Amino acid sequence: MNKNRRYAIITILVSNAILISLLESLIPIPIPVPGVKLGLANIITLIAIAFLSLKDVLLIVIIRCVVVALLTRGVMMLAFSLSGGLLSALGMFLIYRSMSKYFSIKGISVIGAILHNTAQLTIASLILGGLVVLYYLPVLLLSAVVTGFITGSISEVAISELRKKDFFKEQVKAEDIDEP
Amino acid sequence: MNLKAPEQNLLAKLDAGVKLILAIVLSIIPFFCQKPSSFFVLVLFLGFLTILARVNLRTLRNSLLSYGIIVIFPYLFGFLVSWLSTRYSANALFVYEQGFSAMALRLFKLFLFWYVGTLYLHSTPLNSLVGVLDKCLYPLKKLGLPIADYLKVLMCVLETLKKSGSEVRKKFQEKKASLSGDHKSLFMLNIKGIAQTIVSFLVDSFQNLDQIQEDLSKIEAEDLYSYKLKVSKPEIMAIGCFLAINLGLYVIEAGHWL
Numbered sequence: 315m316n317k318n319r320r321y322a323i324i325t326i327l328v329s330n331a332i333l334i335s336l337l338e339s340l341i342p343i344p345i346p347v348p349g350v351k352l353g354l355a356n357i358i359t360l361i362a363i364a365f366l367s368l369k370d371v372l373l374i375v376i377i378r379c380v381v382v383a384l385l386t387r388g389v390m391m392l393a394f395s396l397s398g399g400l401l402s403a404l405g406m407f408l409i410y411r412s413m414s415k416y417f418s419i420k421g422i423s424v425i426g427a428i429l430h431n432t433a434q435l436t437i438a439s440l441i442l443g444g445l446v447v448l449y450y451l452p453v454l455l456l457s458a459v460v461t462g463f464i465t466g467s468i469s470e471v472a473i474s475e476l477r478k479k480d481f482f483k484e485q486v487k488a489e490d491i492d493e494p
Numbered sequence: 495m496n497l498k499a500p501e502q503n504l505l506a507k508l509d510a511g512v513k514l515i516l517a518i519v520l521s522i523i524p525f526f527c528q529k530p531s532s533f534f535v536l537v538l539f540l541g542f543l544t545i546l547a548r549v550n551l552r553t554l555r556n557s558l559l560s561y562g563i564i565v566i567f568p569y570l571f572g573f574l575v576s577w578l579s580t581r582y583s584a585n586a587l588f589v590y591e592q593g594f595s596a597m598a599l600r601l602f603k604l605f606l607f608w609y610v611g612t613l614y615l616h617s618t619p620l621n622s623l624v625g626v627l628d629k630c631l632y633p634l635k636k637l638g639l640p641i642a643d644y645l646k647v648l649m650c651v652l653e654t655l656k657k658s659g660s661e662v663r664k665k666f667q668e669k670k671a672s673l674s675g676d677h678k679s680l681f682m683l684n685i686k687g688i689a690q691t692i693v694s695f696l697v698d699s700f701q702n703l704d705q706i707q708e709d710l711s712k713i714e715a716e717d718l719y720s721y722k723l724k725v726s727k728p729e730i731m732a733i734g735c736f737l738a739i740n741l742g743l744y745v746i747e748a749g750h751w752l
Contacts, residue, residue, distance in 0.1 A: 326696075381655075
């Protein structure tokens with residue numbers, strides 16, 4: 315694939331991930347716990363995992379985290395979102411590629427959410443210089459199971475819809491035709 | 495999320511690189527301060543910068559809120575669990591060594607660190623910010639990573655968000671009613687409806703794929719972002735003011751005053 319086409323696909327996926335995460339406020343969250351978000355942007359990460367390479371997936375996560383940090387004016391947020399995003403993307407990618415026989419998209423999403431929350435809390439405990447924040451881990455892990463299941467369910471439907479449409483293949487095929 | 499360019503004020507006009515160095519030093523200073531008077535001076539200085547940068551109350555509230563949710567709430571929760579466990583089980587394992595006042599001071603220092611970052615990002619135009627990021631990532635460029643391409647993608651994402659953000663929000667709000675499932679369904683969420691909406695967003699936005707690809711191939715990185723060090727009168731004044739504050743803090747910490 316031409317490098318600019320690849321970057322254009324990444325641009326669209328990152329923009330969609332940010333836009334979708336902005337829409338979270340419009341969807342009622344079943345767990346009213348401070349710090350718990352549905353994590354709808356994870357749907358785009360899961361779609362990218364299903365159709366793109368690890369390098370592209372990580373690039374999508376990094377650019378998304380940097381853009382969100384720039385726009386929400388939060389430098390420290392970058393450390394939290396990058397650690398959580400990268401660890402969960404890496405974990406989900408490895409499981410999807412090597413153990414997809416044993417895990418459904420929902421299961422992979424739950425594992426991703428658990429990794430995400432664990433990484434974020436670990437960074438928080440490192441920054442605070444104390445392990446006391448880790449008492450919050452069970453709360454976050456429990457919520458990760460619920461939110462991961464919801465985003466996983468949405469991703470599963472979205473991925474199968476995109477597969478039915480042969481959507482990503484179409485994008486690459488179009489490029490092959492365009493190429494001289 | 496704020497896609498607007500910062501207002502034209504003295505802080506926004508300062509060179510982004512010089513401002514970054516001053517911001518980094520300023521965010522580290524609280525960790526070297528011990529005396530309450532030093533913190534008072536620092537808070538006054540940050541208040542002055544806040545007025546100078548014309549930071550609106552909404553930005554301040556959001557910054558405080560996200561800091562509270564991400565850092566303070568988990569800490570207070572952990573502290574409460576630790577205190578209750580120690581009180582009711584008398585098990586030494588649950589005793590939390592760090593005192594509340596020491597931790598409160600650390601949380602305050604971290605907040606100042608957080609706030610300086612917010613001020614920097616609030617008062618710096620995005621293209622200069624990405625330009626500075628490009629210079630900071632020079633070692634990675636040397637290692638062969640296509641940083642300029644990645645930053646071009648980043649700028650394109652920002653452009654796409656500017657163009658389609660409000661439109662997507664409007665579309666989603668229109669679909670909101672159909673996205674809430676009936677009351678019997680799990681968590682009242684219409685999973686299939688949300689998934690189909692996301693797929694339709696994706697399919698719609700992929701219609702611009704060729705256009706974005708063309709833009710990416712035509713546009714040079716320099717057209718999207720740039721940074722050149724500029725040291726003029728405002729920068730010299732800012733550095734002077736910063737050094738004066740540092741000197742003041744040194745005098746306080748050394749015990750020569752207050």
